[in-house]
Each structure stands twice: as structure tokens, then as C-alpha cells.
Amino acid sequence: MSRHKEFDRDQALQKAMEVFWSRGYQAASIGDLVKQMGINRQSLYDTFGDKHALYLLALDRYRQVEGQRLFELLERPGSVKQSLRQLFDEVVEQALGDRERRGCFIGNATSEMAGHCKETASRTCNNMTTVEEAFHRALLRGKQEGEINGVRDPRAAARFFHCALQGLMMMAKARQDRKVLNDVVKVTLSVLD
Amino acid sequence: MSRHKEFDRDQALQKAMEVFWSRGYQAASIGDLVKQMGINRQSLYDTFGDKHALYLLALDRYRQVEGQRLFELLERPGSVKQSLRQLFDEVVEQALGDRERRGCFIGNATSEMAGHCKETASRTCNNMTTVEEAFHRALLRGKQEGEINGVRDPRAAARFFHCALQGLMMMAKARQDRKVLNDVVKVTLSVLD
DNA sequence: CCCATTCTTGACTATTCGTTCCAAAAAGCG
């Protein structure tokens, strides 16, 4: 039939995601993307459409990967409290280890784009409900198993935990201070008791 | 000596702040700024330096105004719990009423700039400690006056409240849903009991 | 009134942006 692509689509998309993640939409130029993705300009347009479409694909990829990670951690059998603690501790560790201070791609997208771009807005909104559901299921299980007693309204608590998670990642971007972040996690998890 | 400026510096800076607040740094063009500020291009450069300097001035203005509001509310004599509830309720109301979904300018600046711009980073970091201090003082007073009993570590709680505040404003940007935000506020304030 | 100083104006520059065009290269099929 014809010639094959010389690059791996998923690998290129991964690179694009990293660029958008660390620079945001506006500050990431096509030149940056082409260079980091290791593909040609025209190939980028042929394969992914335009810059905006590529951004949405990168955002979707991030959502899928991070959503998977969150889902697996919270659905893991055993102590829900322990899973939640691990989740927040991992976020702190990741934030402290990221010298680029990229924060959360979804949070960045919400901040930069959600107010002006419908497609981004629908994705970040969709993500909120997904994460909320994951927390909700975990909290329900914790209550059923008698582990969690301090939570009266699991739905509200789920929303609260998502808020705390987003706030934590934003704070880490402003001040990479382990003590501060640990304090936040400590108080956040105290609502379970 | 010479001719006077035809425009009011503070008023122009206020307009610039609104532009940067709603569009961010990159997406706000000098053309936008000139139009919204109602002044001439050259006057902008003569008075404020360049785009980046103007951004920092706008950010400082926002910090000063919002900081003042927060400070006054939390230093107000009387119930600290009530002040905190009012603070969070007002944030919810403001977020729901903002059809542009601008969110928090400081949060936006943190997300967009803190990772790449030292000047912005130092400002957002500075802001974090200021807000933390305001919460801390209020919580200490609440404890002294015997109103707040659920808080063991006021420093950690202060950091937590700031985190919740930032998270709340970010969530509101993703999903303008009164019920969701009220749930978050409800659980957040529950750590006081 | 006149001159020095400052502010205003809009044209201008040089660069960078996202995107497209076109020719050359490569690969499968007969």
C-alpha cells in the first residue's frame, strides 16, 4: 500500500503531553512540540490535527493515566484509610521531587483554559466527577467495613478530598516545603476520624 | 515643569489587573491591555515598564486588595468560626457569580508562571505565608477564647485552610455547582469541631 | 509670551507564531 510512519504515535503524544504539562497551552510553541516530540512539523499536523486538538489529546492521555493510578489505589482491598494516606503522601513526594514544578496538568488546564475553552472545560468537569466517584466508592467501602466512622456524608467528604488534593498540588507549586504539605495532609485526613 | 498625565495610574493598573486576571499572562496581548486600560501604547511602556513588569504590578495590586479583605474579616472581633464560615461562603458566592470563571488571580499566576518566573514564584510564596499567618492568628484567638476546641495544631490547621481555599476556587472553575462547593465548605469547616 | 520638558499618537520594526505548500524520499504491490 504505502510507506509506514517512522515514529510511534503514542510515544510522540506522551512527549507532547510533557511539553503541555510543563509549559501550558499558550507558552508551548509548535516549534517546542516538534523538537520534543522528535517528529516533523507536517507529521504533527497530519497525525494530530492542530495545536489545540493535540492539547486535548494530551490532556485526555494525562486524565487516563492518572485516573487509572487513582482508581487502582482506591479500589485496592484493605484499609481505605491507609490507601488515602498513601495517595496523599505520594502526591507530596511527587510534588517535592518535581523540580520543574509542573503541578497537576488537569489543574493547570483548568486554570489556564477552562474559562475560555469549552472542550477543556468539559474535560476538567468530567474529571471532577470521575475523581469524586472514586473517592465516594472508597469512603462507602470504608464505612461498610466499619473502618471509617468520622464521615457522616460520604458524598460531601469525597468532594472535600478532591478539593484538598487539588489545593495540595497548587500549594506545592507555590512552596515546595515538606513540612507545610505534611501539615495539610495531616489535617485533611483527620476528617476520617 | 511639564505636562501632566491624562490618565489615572491606579485606574489603568486596575484595568490591567482585570485583563491579566481573566486571561492570564501569555494570552493577554499588549493590544488587549492598551484597549482595556484606555491609554496609549507608549504611555503603558513609559509608566509601567514592559508587559512582565506590568503583570507583576497587577499581581501585587490583587494581593494587596484581597489580602486586606481577608485580614479584615479574620481580625474582626467576635466568633472566629463565624468569620471562617463567612469567608468560605463569600468565596463560593463570588465563584458562582463570576461568569468569566476567572478564579483566583494568585492561583492562576501560581499555575501559569510560578514554575518559570522567579518574580512570580516569590510573590505567590510570600502570599502563602501571609495568608497562613492570618489564618493562624485567627485560630489562636479562637482557641484562647475557648470557641475552637477541635484544632490541636493551629499552624497545621492554618495551612490546611489555605489549601482548602485554593482548592475550592480551583474546583469552582472546573464546575460551578453550588451543592458541590457547599459540600466542600461543610467538611472543611468540620475540622474546627 | 516663549522655551524646555513631558506626554501622546500612530506608524514602524523585527521577531515569532500557527499553519500550509511542495518536492523529495520511502514503502508496499504488481
Added chain:
DNA sequence: CGCTTTTTGGAACGAATAGTCAAGAATGGG
């Protein structure tokens, strides 16, 4: 091997960008 189809590379496009320049207009001191 040749022919078709697709990818690739780089040049080129117009629009938009941040910032500058020079000339004119206004102001206040002498």
C-alpha cells in the same frame, strides 16, 4: 523493477506579537 500512495523535510505564508521611534501637542516656569 516501476507505479501508486503516504510520509517527510524544509521553505514559505500571513497574521500577530512585544517593543520602539520620531514628531506633534500640551503644560508650566521664566
